[in-house]
Amino acid sequence: MARIELQQLHKTFGSLAAVQELGLEIAEGEFLVLLGPSGCGKTTTLNMIAGLEAPTSGRVLFDGRDVTKVLAYHRNVAMVFQSSLLYPHLSARRNIETSLRHSGLGRADRDRRIADVVRMLEIDPLLDKLPSQLSGGERQRVATAKAIVREPAAFLLDEPLSALDAALRLSLRSEIANLQKRLGTTTVLVTHDQIEAMTMGDRIAVMSNGRLEQIGTPDQIYNDPATLFVAGFLGAPPMNLIAGEVEAGCFRGIGFSLPVTAPTGPATLGVRPQDVRVVASEVQGALVARVFALEHLGRESVLIVEADKSTKLRVLVPPSFGARVGERLFLAADPERCLLFGAEGMRLPLHPAVPG
Amino acid sequence: MASERILPLQSAEEAVATGRRRRALSDTEFALAFGVPVLVFLVLVVAYPLGYAVWMSLHRIMFFGGYRSTFVGLRNFERVLVDAGFWWSSWVTVRLTAEAVVLTMLIGLGLALMLNRTRAARGLTRTLVFLPWCVSTYGAGLMFAYLARGQTGLGTSIAYALGYSQPVDLMTSGLVIEVLAVGAAWTMAPLVAFFLLANLQTIPKRLYDLAALDQLSPLETFWHVTLPPLRYTLFVFASIVTVLTMKLFDFVFVMTGGGPGTASATLTYQIYKISFENLDLGYGAAMSFYLLFLIIASTLLLYLVWGRREVLR
Numbered sequence: 145m146a147r148i149e150l151q152q153l154h155k156t157f158g159s160l161a162a163v164q165e166l167g168l169e170i171a172e173g174e175f176l177v178l179l180g181p182s183g184c185g186k187t188t189t190l191n192m193i194a195g196l197e198a199p200t201s202g203r204v205l206f207d208g209r210d211v212t213k214v215l216a217y218h219r220n221v222a223m224v225f226q227s228s229l230l231y232p233h234l235s236a237r238r239n240i241e242t243s244l245r246h247s248g249l250g251r252a253d254r255d256r257r258i259a260d261v262v263r264m265l266e267i268d269p270l271l272d273k274l275p276s277q278l279s280g281g282e283r284q285r286v287a288t289a290k291a292i293v294r295e296p297a298a299f300l301l302d303e304p305l306s307a308l309d310a311a312l313r314l315s316l317r318s319e320i321a322n323l324q325k326r327l328g329t330t331t332v333l334v335t336h337d338q339i340e341a342m343t344m345g346d347r348i349a350v351m352s353n354g355r356l357e358q359i360g361t362p363d364q365i366y367n368d369p370a371t372l373f374v375a376g377f378l379g380a381p382p383m384n385l386i387a388g389e390v391e392a393g394c395f396r397g398i399g400f401s402l403p404v405t406a407p408t409g410p411a412t413l414g415v416r417p418q419d420v421r422v423v424a425s426e427v428q429g430a431l432v433a434r435v436f437a438l439e440h441l442g443r444e445s446v447l448i449v450e451a452d453k454s455t456k457l458r459v460l461v462p463p464s465f466g467a468r469v470g471e472r473l474f475l476a477a478d479p480e481r482c483l484l485f486g487a488e489g490m491r492l493p494l495h496p497a498v499p500g
Numbered sequence: 501m502a503s504e505r506i507l508p509l510q511s512a513e514e515a516v517a518t519g520r521r522r523r524a525l526s527d528t529e530f531a532l533a534f535g536v537p538v539l540v541f542l543v544l545v546v547a548y549p550l551g552y553a554v555w556m557s558l559h560r561i562m563f564f565g566g567y568r569s570t571f572v573g574l575r576n577f578e579r580v581l582v583d584a585g586f587w588w589s590s591w592v593t594v595r596l597t598a599e600a601v602v603l604t605m606l607i608g609l610g611l612a613l614m615l616n617r618t619r620a621a622r623g624l625t626r627t628l629v630f631l632p633w634c635v636s637t638y639g640a641g642l643m644f645a646y647l648a649r650g651q652t653g654l655g656t657s658i659a660y661a662l663g664y665s666q667p668v669d670l671m672t673s674g675l676v677i678e679v680l681a682v683g684a685a686w687t688m689a690p691l692v693a694f695f696l697l698a699n700l701q702t703i704p705k706r707l708y709d710l711a712a713l714d715q716l717s718p719l720e721t722f723w724h725v726t727l728p729p730l731r732y733t734l735f736v737f738a739s740i741v742t743v744l745t746m747k748l749f750d751f752v753f754v755m756t757g758g759g760p761g762t763a764s765a766t767l768t769y770q771i772y773k774i775s776f777e778n779l780d781l782g783y784g785a786a787m788s789f790y791l792l793f794l795i796i797a798s799t800l801l802l803y804l805v806w807g808r809r810e811v812l813r
């Protein structure tokens with residue numbers, strides 16, 4: 145187990161800056177999820193933690209020790225790669241054994257460790273199969289066993305579930321989280337799937353374009369996003385983002401206004417679908433919109449309305465809600481639950497003077 | 501959806517069939533229509549010469565004093581077995597083949613690994629590497645003869661460059677087979693390299709990261725990551741190169757003429773001499789069947805000790 149620090153990490157490929165000014169700290173035993181869209185530098189970051197890629201500048205520290213120049217193996221990290229990569233011509237057992245080949249452990253110790261992980265992951269019947277004879281989920285387990293058999297200081301996973309079908313993802317998600325807590329190994333998991341991030345991580349680090357946008361608990365990231373990017377990236381259905389203008393203590397967007405105390409200038413107002421209500425008649429500051437579609441999700445429905453030609457908003461409504469496409473209705477947002485972002489996408493404080 | 505797409509097709513076919521009053525072919529008729537011409541062709545091209553060779557091998561054929569052939573049964577085959585020249589040529593053939601196969605595989609693998617790495621001037625390097633495959637064995641034979649001979653060869657230039665004053669002839673009875681093997685490998689390795697290169701490019705880059713995390717040595721990494729996807733191709737080409745080398749004739753003919761003495765008289769060369777210089781066609785035909793057995797036996801052996809494992813995976 146290790147406490148991992150990244151300090152001012154930069155990585156450039158030619159003229160492309162894949163990771164920039166990345167600084168974060170991962171506590172001992174913590175499960176950190178690196179979340180971001182594809183191409184934002186998550187894998188590159190993980191590679192630098194593992195020692196598979198050397199940073200262009202910056203430092204990587206394990207337990208306060210600078211390991212930036214230390215080779216991958218000597219950092220004692222274990223990794224599970226995308227689509228659970230294994231040596232294709234070796235049986236599951238030989239694959240797991242290869243992790244301990246150069247560990248310096250005696251035969252008896254190795255056998256005991258392998259027996260332990262085999263029991264823990266219930267892969268006994270799979271041991272003599274080749275990776276090509278294993279299903280996606282089985283391969284994932286074997287790859288996990290191969291990783292943890294080394295009792296690594298850190299456990300790094302690069303989109304381990306992305307190649308699996310939805311049902312399997314769901315069950316393996318909780319299995320990995322459960323295993324991580326039982327082992328207590330410092331873990332970094334990379335994903336572009338916000339649900340995976342929200343459900344598995346102790347904390348989430350959201351990345352975009354090689355930069356860290358925000359790091360925090362799932363609750364902080366969801367309810368208190370630091371940037372417009374984070375606000376838009378997390379949540380399903382996604383947060384409504386309304387472009388507008390702050391003028392004389394009032395945010396003005398498509399046909400409605402909200403009193404705020406923020407500096408004058410272009411701004412974006414964000415409000416989650418569950419914080420918007422359909423109201424009976426026009427109240428002050430309410431928004432007029434036309435019904436565009438109604439999506440039934442079972443437990444609730446998502447009402448999609450068109451506020452103007454280019455702006456669609458989503459509202460969570462009870463499943464009993466009925467509406468005809470094209471129908472006009474009025475929406476009101478809970479001003480306490482609205483978020484305001486400035487021109488650069490940074491969060492602005494919002495103190496509505498009068499509830500709308 | 502599938503049925504929607506198939507139905508109109510069927511009805512269109514029926515319309516054509518009834519409209520033009522043409523009967524559809526049954527499966528058997530269809531198979532015959534396509535199969536028979538091919539079979540006829542194969543019979544003409546393969547079976548006829550083969551049958552003719554069998555006929556010749558059972559006869560004593562004479563040209564001098566008027567063409568005659570007399571049936572001698574298996575006499576020709578018996579004569580081969582007690583012919584010291586045949587056993588010598590068999591040994592030369594086996595030695596040349598073993599060396600050529602090993603060299604071709606090693607050079608092919610080396611070229612493939614190199615091509616897989618080079619980024620710069622990729623098209624140019626690939627063209628250059630592929631060129632030897634495009635040179636005729638005849639041309640290659642002339643070139644290697646030139647390079648190996650004492651007067652003009654590489655050995656002499658190197659020896660002179662190092663300050664020795666004796667010319668070095670590589671075309672000696674002790675080394676001539678090795679020179680032939682190098683030449684044969686030079687022409688065949690590029691093709692092997694390109695097939696291996698195609699395999700190399702299917703290896704996920706991440707597998708090398710996995711090997712790094714497992715602290716595998718370069719040799720272990722080669723063995724566990726690089727080699728496995730190549731093994732089947734290596735086996736297939738080992739078989740192909742075995743067959744091609746055992747059949748190799750023009751190269752030997754141009755380069756060494758079986759010499760010095762009979763040092764490089766391969767079976768093909770021996771058969772050529774018996775059939776077309778001594779004009780003992782029946783005996784030559786019988787010997788060519790021993791060559792055929794040798795080729796079949798070697799490839800079978802290769803399959804049994806190596807190929808079976810690769811095919812099974």
Ligand SMILES: Nc1ncnc2c1ncn2[C@@H]1O[C@H](COP(=O)(O)OP(=O)(O)O)[C@@H](O)[C@H]1O
Binds near residue numbers: 160180185187
């Ligand atoms: N070895 C490399 N050479 C050049 N560019 C690379 C290399 N690895 C990654 N990149 C680029 O760096 C960026 C970040 O890549 P990556 O870390 O793989 O993103 P993610 O894992 O978040 O999808 C991408 O634009 C990618 O094209």
Ligand SMILES: [Mg+2]
Binds near residue numbers: 183186187
């Ligand atoms: Mg990635």
